[in-house]
Amino acid sequence: MTEVPGDTIADETPQLDPKTFDLTAWINGATSTVRAVTLYQRPDLVAQVDELQRQLRVAEAIPEDDRGMNDATPQGIRQRLEQVAKEFEASALVFKVEGRSDEAREKIAKKLKKQNVTDEYEVALHQLADAIVEPKGVTVEFLRVLSDRSESQLKKLNATFLAANFVAPQVDVPFSNGSSDSRRRDRSS
Numbered sequence: 001m002t003e004v005p006g007d008t009i010a011d012e013t014p015q016l017d018p019k020t021f022d023l024t025a026w027i028n029g030a031t032s033t034v035r036a037v038t039l040y041q042r043p044d045l046v047a048q049v050d051e052l053q054r055q056l057r058v059a060e061a062i063p064e065d066d067r068g069m070n071d072a073t074p075q076g077i078r079q080r081l082e083q084v085a086k087e088f089e090a091s092a093l094v095f096k097v098e099g100r101s102d103e104a105r106e107k108i109a110k111k112l113k114k115q116n117v118t119d120e121y122e123v124a125l126h127q128l129a130d131a132i133v134e135p136k137g138v139t140v141e142f143l144r145v146l147s148d149r150s151e152s153q154l155k156k157l158n159a160t161f162l163a164a165n166f167v168a169p170q171v172d173v174p175f176s177n178g179s180s181d182s183r184r185r186d187r188s189s
Contacts, residue, residue, distance in 0.1 A: 099164035
């Protein structure tokens, strides 16, 4: 164990018994990386949120005795802001994207090449559509529509695909720091 000033680092790797560990079973149980990303049907609402936040800053800066009868109150703006934020969140949909091997992605590219489709963007759309496992039925046409309406969200979906393909999986659970800190202290004792 390595000691770092102000922090304790513990090796979290489970101890394996070489006599009983079954590497074949471990490999056979290995799965592809699946990453999730949330996209929104109503990103147009972000402009309303921005404007309401601006109005809230202005309303909060006006002393209550200086507020006119027609001036919006901070409470009223907050209620509207909450309503729009709920509407935005209600439009959320989680997409799950499964990593694909270099070979699998190349197979799609070769198939498309036989159909005279060589445009890199078009190939990438086909590879991405193939990798989306939830929701079911995402097509290249769906991705084109998404790109036309919200290219930033298509890029976010593609970044998730790239992460599933090229970034080694790991899980950080920030809300459990207290409990993991106490486990580290227990192990180091």
